[in-house]
Amino acid sequence: MTVSISSLWFFLSLFWTLPEATPKAKLSDYGFFQGVLAEQIPAGQVYPYSLQTPLFTDYAEKLRFVYLPAGQKAKYDDKEVLDFPVGSALIKTFYYPIDFRKPQKGRRLIETRVLVHEENGWQAFPYVWNEEQTEAYLEVAGESTEVKYIDLNGKKKKHAYAVPNVNQCKGCHNRNEKMSPIGPSARQLNSDLEISDYLVASATSLYHSGNQLKNLDDLGLITGMPDLSDVPKIVNWQDQSASLNDRARAWLDINCAHCHRPEGPANSSGLFLSIHNDDPVSLGIMKAPVATGRASADFSFDIIPGKADESILVHRMASTDPGVMMPELGRKTVHEESLQLIRNWINSLP
Secondary structure, three states: OOOOHHHHHHHHHHHOOOOOOOOOOEHHHHOOEEOOHHHOEEOOOEEEEOOOOOOOOOOOEEEEEEEOOOOOOEEOOOOOEOEOOOOOEEEEEEEEEOEOOOHHHOEEEEEEEEEEEEOOEEEEEEEEEOOOOOOEEEOOOOEEEEEEEEOOOOOEEEEEEEEOOHHHHHHHOEEOOEEOOOOOEHHHHOOEOOHHHOOOOHHHOOOOOOEHHHHHHHOOOEEOOOOHHHOOOOOOOOOOOOOHHHHHHHHHHHHOOOOOOOOOOOHHHOOOOOOOOOOOOOOOEOOOOOOOHHHHOOOOOOEOOOOHHHOHHHHHHOOOOOOOOOOOOOOOOOOHHHHHHHHHHHHHOO
Protein backbone atom coordinates (compact mmCIF):
# COMPACT_ATOMS: atom_id res chain seq x y z
CA MET A 1 0.00 0.00 0.00
CA THR A 2 1.08 3.61 -0.54
CA VAL A 3 0.91 6.21 2.22
CA SER A 4 0.50 9.85 1.20
CA ILE A 5 2.55 12.47 3.04
CA SER A 6 -0.58 14.19 4.36
CA SER A 7 -2.13 11.00 5.73
CA LEU A 8 1.21 9.97 7.19
CA TRP A 9 1.51 13.16 9.23
CA PHE A 10 -2.14 12.91 10.25
CA PHE A 11 -1.64 9.45 11.74
CA LEU A 12 1.62 10.51 13.33
CA SER A 13 -0.11 13.35 15.12
CA LEU A 14 -2.80 10.98 16.37
CA PHE A 15 -0.67 8.21 17.74
CA TRP A 16 2.51 9.59 19.21
CA THR A 17 4.75 12.56 19.80
CA LEU A 18 7.42 12.60 17.12
CA PRO A 19 10.85 11.45 18.26
CA GLU A 20 13.89 13.53 17.45
CA ALA A 21 14.43 11.65 14.19
CA THR A 22 11.29 11.33 12.07
CA PRO A 23 10.77 7.71 10.89
CA LYS A 24 11.29 6.90 7.23
CA ALA A 25 8.22 6.61 5.03
CA LYS A 26 9.49 3.39 3.40
CA LEU A 27 11.57 0.50 4.65
CA SER A 28 13.99 0.88 1.73
CA ASP A 29 14.81 4.42 2.87
CA TYR A 30 16.87 3.04 5.77
CA GLY A 31 19.30 1.17 3.53
CA PHE A 32 19.27 -1.92 5.75
CA PHE A 33 19.12 -4.25 2.75
CA GLN A 34 20.85 -4.44 -0.60
CA GLY A 35 19.54 -5.65 -3.93
CA VAL A 36 15.91 -6.75 -4.11
CA LEU A 37 14.30 -5.61 -0.86
CA ALA A 38 12.11 -8.69 -0.45
CA GLU A 39 15.16 -10.96 -0.53
CA GLN A 40 16.25 -9.38 2.77
CA ILE A 41 19.97 -9.46 2.00
CA PRO A 42 21.62 -7.40 4.76
CA ALA A 43 23.74 -4.42 3.80
CA GLY A 44 26.91 -3.34 5.59
CA GLN A 45 26.72 -3.10 9.39
CA VAL A 46 23.52 -5.18 9.37
CA TYR A 47 23.84 -8.62 10.96
CA PRO A 48 21.32 -11.46 10.98
CA TYR A 49 20.53 -13.24 14.22
CA SER A 50 18.18 -15.94 15.47
CA LEU A 51 16.70 -16.82 18.85
CA GLN A 52 16.81 -20.14 20.67
CA THR A 53 13.12 -19.83 21.60
CA PRO A 54 11.28 -17.10 19.68
CA LEU A 55 8.05 -15.36 20.54
CA PHE A 56 4.92 -16.81 18.92
CA THR A 57 3.03 -14.63 16.43
CA ASP A 58 0.26 -16.62 14.76
CA TYR A 59 2.71 -19.12 13.27
CA ALA A 60 4.53 -16.41 11.31
CA GLU A 61 8.19 -17.03 10.51
CA LYS A 62 10.62 -14.17 11.19
CA LEU A 63 13.86 -12.79 9.80
CA ARG A 64 15.84 -10.86 12.41
CA PHE A 65 18.65 -8.35 11.95
CA VAL A 66 20.55 -5.82 14.02
CA TYR A 67 22.13 -2.67 12.61
CA LEU A 68 25.09 -1.25 14.55
CA PRO A 69 26.52 2.18 13.69
CA ALA A 70 30.13 2.19 12.49
CA GLY A 71 32.57 1.98 15.37
CA GLN A 72 29.85 1.23 17.94
CA LYS A 73 29.47 -1.91 20.05
CA ALA A 74 26.74 -3.63 22.01
CA LYS A 75 27.35 -4.23 25.72
CA TYR A 76 27.00 -7.72 27.13
CA ASP A 77 24.40 -8.27 29.83
CA ASP A 78 24.02 -11.48 31.79
CA LYS A 79 20.23 -11.28 32.16
CA GLU A 80 18.69 -8.56 30.03
CA VAL A 81 18.76 -7.85 26.31
CA LEU A 82 22.16 -6.67 25.08
CA ASP A 83 22.67 -2.93 25.59
CA PHE A 84 22.71 -1.60 22.03
CA PRO A 85 24.22 1.85 21.43
CA VAL A 86 22.26 4.90 20.31
CA GLY A 87 21.82 4.72 16.55
CA SER A 88 21.26 0.95 16.54
CA ALA A 89 18.21 -0.67 15.01
CA LEU A 90 16.55 -4.05 15.44
CA ILE A 91 14.76 -5.20 12.29
CA LYS A 92 12.25 -8.05 12.27
CA THR A 93 10.37 -9.20 9.17
CA PHE A 94 7.30 -11.42 9.61
CA TYR A 95 6.40 -13.75 6.77
CA TYR A 96 4.53 -16.93 5.86
CA PRO A 97 5.87 -19.62 3.55
CA ILE A 98 3.33 -20.54 0.90
CA ASP A 99 3.85 -24.13 2.03
CA PHE A 100 5.66 -24.72 5.33
CA ARG A 101 6.71 -28.16 4.08
CA LYS A 102 8.31 -26.74 0.94
CA PRO A 103 9.99 -23.37 1.62
CA GLN A 104 11.30 -23.32 -1.96
CA LYS A 105 7.77 -22.47 -3.12
CA GLY A 106 8.25 -18.95 -1.81
CA ARG A 107 6.88 -16.74 0.91
CA ARG A 108 4.71 -13.71 1.54
CA LEU A 109 6.22 -10.93 3.62
CA ILE A 110 3.61 -9.32 5.88
CA GLU A 111 5.34 -6.65 7.95
CA THR A 112 8.72 -5.44 9.12
CA ARG A 113 9.05 -3.89 12.57
CA VAL A 114 11.95 -1.52 13.12
CA LEU A 115 13.08 -0.59 16.63
CA VAL A 116 15.42 2.39 16.51
CA HIS A 117 17.53 3.42 19.49
CA GLU A 118 17.43 7.21 19.56
CA GLU A 119 18.83 9.71 22.05
CA ASN A 120 15.50 9.77 23.89
CA GLY A 121 15.11 5.99 23.94
CA TRP A 122 13.80 3.24 21.71
CA GLN A 123 11.08 3.92 19.12
CA ALA A 124 9.05 1.30 17.23
CA PHE A 125 7.92 1.74 13.63
CA PRO A 126 5.74 -0.88 11.82
CA TYR A 127 6.09 -1.22 8.03
CA VAL A 128 3.49 -3.13 5.98
CA TRP A 129 4.51 -4.89 2.75
CA ASN A 130 2.56 -4.20 -0.42
CA GLU A 131 0.89 -6.94 -2.45
CA GLU A 132 3.65 -6.74 -5.08
CA GLN A 133 6.25 -7.49 -2.37
CA THR A 134 8.41 -4.65 -3.61
CA GLU A 135 8.22 -2.28 -0.62
CA ALA A 136 7.02 -1.92 2.96
CA TYR A 137 5.38 1.35 4.04
CA LEU A 138 5.11 2.96 7.45
CA GLU A 139 1.70 2.24 8.95
CA VAL A 140 1.51 3.80 12.41
CA ALA A 141 -2.19 2.96 12.78
CA GLY A 142 -1.57 -0.74 12.29
CA GLU A 143 -3.44 -2.96 9.89
CA SER A 144 -5.43 -6.17 9.72
CA THR A 145 -4.96 -8.63 6.90
CA GLU A 146 -5.77 -12.23 6.05
CA VAL A 147 -3.04 -14.82 5.63
CA LYS A 148 -3.20 -18.15 3.81
CA TYR A 149 -0.69 -20.99 3.82
CA ILE A 150 -0.25 -24.75 4.02
CA ASP A 151 1.02 -25.86 7.42
CA LEU A 152 3.55 -28.57 8.27
CA ASN A 153 0.75 -31.16 8.36
CA GLY A 154 -0.37 -30.30 4.84
CA LYS A 155 -3.52 -28.51 6.01
CA LYS A 156 -4.69 -25.30 4.35
CA LYS A 157 -4.80 -22.47 6.87
CA LYS A 158 -6.51 -19.08 6.69
CA HIS A 159 -6.79 -16.58 9.52
CA ALA A 160 -6.61 -12.92 10.42
CA TYR A 161 -3.27 -11.29 11.15
CA ALA A 162 -2.96 -7.98 12.98
CA VAL A 163 -0.09 -5.55 12.47
CA PRO A 164 0.12 -3.59 15.74
CA ASN A 165 -0.14 0.16 15.89
CA VAL A 166 2.67 2.11 17.55
CA ASN A 167 0.90 2.31 20.90
CA GLN A 168 0.50 -1.48 20.98
CA CYS A 169 4.21 -1.83 20.24
CA LYS A 170 4.92 0.33 23.26
CA GLY A 171 2.61 -1.80 25.39
CA CYS A 172 4.55 -5.04 24.89
CA HIS A 173 7.98 -3.40 24.93
CA ASN A 174 7.30 -1.51 28.15
CA ARG A 175 9.85 -1.83 30.94
CA ASN A 176 9.67 0.68 33.77
CA GLU A 177 7.55 2.86 31.47
CA LYS A 178 10.29 2.93 28.83
CA MET A 179 10.38 1.05 25.54
CA SER A 180 12.86 -1.81 25.52
CA PRO A 181 13.70 -4.66 23.10
CA ILE A 182 12.56 -8.16 24.04
CA GLY A 183 14.45 -10.86 22.15
CA PRO A 184 18.24 -10.59 21.70
CA SER A 185 19.52 -11.48 25.17
CA ALA A 186 22.74 -13.43 25.77
CA ARG A 187 20.80 -16.57 26.71
CA GLN A 188 18.85 -16.39 23.43
CA LEU A 189 21.89 -15.63 21.24
CA ASN A 190 24.08 -18.31 22.81
CA SER A 191 23.50 -20.62 19.84
CA ASP A 192 24.43 -21.07 16.20
CA LEU A 193 22.80 -18.86 13.59
CA GLU A 194 20.52 -20.80 11.27
CA ILE A 195 22.38 -19.59 8.19
CA SER A 196 19.99 -21.36 5.82
CA ASP A 197 17.29 -18.88 6.82
CA TYR A 198 19.20 -15.97 5.30
CA LEU A 199 20.87 -14.94 2.09
CA VAL A 200 23.94 -13.33 3.56
CA ALA A 201 25.74 -10.90 1.25
CA SER A 202 29.49 -10.44 1.11
CA ALA A 203 29.14 -7.36 3.34
CA THR A 204 28.47 -9.68 6.27
CA SER A 205 30.33 -12.77 5.06
CA LEU A 206 32.40 -12.84 8.25
CA TYR A 207 29.21 -13.32 10.25
CA HIS A 208 28.68 -16.96 9.38
CA SER A 209 27.77 -20.24 11.00
CA GLY A 210 28.89 -20.78 14.57
CA ASN A 211 27.95 -19.32 17.92
CA GLN A 212 26.34 -15.92 17.43
CA LEU A 213 27.86 -14.28 20.50
CA LYS A 214 31.32 -15.52 19.56
CA ASN A 215 30.81 -14.12 16.06
CA LEU A 216 29.88 -10.73 17.48
CA ASP A 217 32.90 -10.83 19.76
CA ASP A 218 35.24 -11.87 16.92
CA LEU A 219 33.96 -8.98 14.82
CA GLY A 220 34.57 -6.53 17.67
CA LEU A 221 30.85 -5.74 17.97
CA ILE A 222 30.32 -6.57 21.64
CA THR A 223 32.05 -5.52 24.84
CA GLY A 224 32.21 -7.26 28.21
CA MET A 225 31.81 -10.78 26.83
CA PRO A 226 32.88 -13.42 29.36
CA ASP A 227 34.17 -16.80 28.33
CA LEU A 228 31.48 -18.54 26.30
CA SER A 229 31.29 -21.32 28.88
CA ASP A 230 30.10 -18.73 31.43
CA VAL A 231 27.29 -17.34 29.25
CA PRO A 232 23.74 -18.52 30.15
CA LYS A 233 21.84 -20.45 27.52
CA ILE A 234 18.12 -20.97 27.23
CA VAL A 235 16.84 -24.14 25.61
CA ASN A 236 14.91 -24.41 22.37
CA TRP A 237 11.34 -25.09 23.51
CA GLN A 238 10.96 -27.70 20.74
CA ASP A 239 14.09 -29.62 21.72
CA GLN A 240 12.77 -32.97 22.92
CA SER A 241 16.15 -33.82 24.47
CA ALA A 242 15.76 -30.94 26.96
CA SER A 243 13.76 -31.32 30.15
CA LEU A 244 10.06 -30.56 30.12
CA ASN A 245 10.58 -27.93 32.81
CA ASP A 246 13.32 -26.13 30.88
CA ARG A 247 11.27 -26.13 27.67
CA ALA A 248 8.16 -24.77 29.38
CA ARG A 249 10.09 -22.10 31.27
CA ALA A 250 11.86 -21.02 28.08
CA TRP A 251 8.54 -20.58 26.28
CA LEU A 252 6.99 -18.62 29.16
CA ASP A 253 10.11 -16.47 29.45
CA ILE A 254 10.00 -15.11 25.89
CA ASN A 255 6.23 -15.07 25.38
CA CYS A 256 5.06 -13.78 28.76
CA ALA A 257 7.85 -12.43 30.95
CA HIS A 258 8.35 -9.15 29.06
CA CYS A 259 5.04 -8.10 30.66
CA HIS A 260 4.89 -10.47 33.61
CA ARG A 261 7.87 -9.18 35.55
CA PRO A 262 8.22 -6.57 38.32
CA GLU A 263 9.32 -3.95 35.78
CA GLY A 264 6.63 -4.83 33.22
CA PRO A 265 3.07 -3.60 32.55
CA ALA A 266 1.57 -6.73 34.17
CA ASN A 267 3.44 -6.23 37.45
CA SER A 268 0.22 -5.67 39.38
CA SER A 269 -0.79 -9.27 38.65
CA GLY A 270 1.96 -10.60 40.90
CA LEU A 271 2.57 -13.30 38.27
CA PHE A 272 6.22 -13.21 37.20
CA LEU A 273 7.20 -15.68 34.50
CA SER A 274 10.85 -14.82 33.90
CA ILE A 275 13.33 -17.67 33.59
CA HIS A 276 15.14 -16.07 36.54
CA ASN A 277 12.18 -16.36 38.91
CA ASP A 278 12.39 -19.39 41.22
CA ASP A 279 9.63 -18.39 43.65
CA PRO A 280 6.79 -20.90 43.14
CA VAL A 281 4.01 -18.55 44.24
CA SER A 282 4.89 -15.61 41.97
CA LEU A 283 5.44 -18.19 39.25
CA GLY A 284 1.74 -18.93 39.65
CA ILE A 285 1.71 -22.19 41.58
CA MET A 286 -1.37 -22.19 43.79
CA LYS A 287 -1.51 -18.42 43.38
CA ALA A 288 -4.92 -16.75 43.32
CA PRO A 289 -5.49 -14.30 40.43
CA VAL A 290 -5.58 -10.54 40.91
CA ALA A 291 -8.56 -8.71 39.40
CA THR A 292 -8.89 -10.84 36.26
CA GLY A 293 -12.70 -10.78 36.20
CA ARG A 294 -14.26 -13.19 33.73
CA ALA A 295 -10.80 -14.02 32.35
CA SER A 296 -10.28 -16.47 35.21
CA ALA A 297 -13.67 -18.15 34.58
CA ASP A 298 -14.47 -20.36 37.59
CA PHE A 299 -10.87 -21.28 38.30
CA SER A 300 -9.19 -20.38 41.57
CA PHE A 301 -5.44 -20.50 40.84
CA ASP A 302 -3.06 -19.56 38.05
CA ILE A 303 -1.38 -22.98 38.18
CA ILE A 304 -2.63 -26.07 39.98
CA PRO A 305 0.07 -28.76 39.93
CA GLY A 306 -1.20 -31.91 38.22
CA LYS A 307 -4.36 -30.15 37.00
CA ALA A 308 -3.54 -28.19 33.86
CA ASP A 309 -7.13 -27.86 32.67
CA GLU A 310 -8.15 -26.32 35.99
CA SER A 311 -5.34 -23.75 35.79
CA ILE A 312 -6.05 -20.17 34.71
CA LEU A 313 -2.79 -20.02 32.76
CA VAL A 314 -3.92 -22.81 30.43
CA HIS A 315 -7.45 -21.40 30.20
CA ARG A 316 -6.16 -18.05 28.96
CA MET A 317 -3.62 -19.56 26.57
CA ALA A 318 -6.39 -21.69 25.04
CA SER A 319 -8.73 -18.73 24.41
CA THR A 320 -9.04 -16.32 21.49
CA ASP A 321 -11.58 -14.16 23.31
CA PRO A 322 -9.98 -10.68 23.54
CA GLY A 323 -11.18 -10.33 27.12
CA VAL A 324 -9.70 -13.63 28.21
CA MET A 325 -6.73 -14.64 26.10
CA MET A 326 -3.08 -14.26 26.95
CA PRO A 327 -1.03 -12.82 25.51
CA GLU A 328 -3.53 -10.04 24.82
CA LEU A 329 -1.68 -8.86 21.71
CA GLY A 330 0.32 -10.54 18.96
CA ARG A 331 -1.99 -13.41 18.16
CA LYS A 332 -5.37 -14.26 16.68
CA THR A 333 -4.91 -18.02 16.89
CA VAL A 334 -4.10 -20.56 19.60
CA HIS A 335 -0.55 -21.88 19.60
CA GLU A 336 -1.57 -25.51 19.95
CA GLU A 337 1.94 -26.91 20.34
CA SER A 338 2.98 -24.62 23.18
CA LEU A 339 -0.42 -25.03 24.83
CA GLN A 340 0.20 -28.77 24.94
CA LEU A 341 3.70 -28.15 26.28
CA ILE A 342 2.40 -26.03 29.16
CA ARG A 343 -0.35 -28.56 29.87
CA ASN A 344 2.22 -31.35 30.09
CA TRP A 345 4.46 -29.22 32.29
CA ILE A 346 1.70 -28.33 34.77
CA ASN A 347 0.50 -31.93 34.89
CA SER A 348 4.05 -33.01 35.68
CA LEU A 349 4.39 -30.67 38.67
CA PRO A 350 4.27 -32.42 42.06
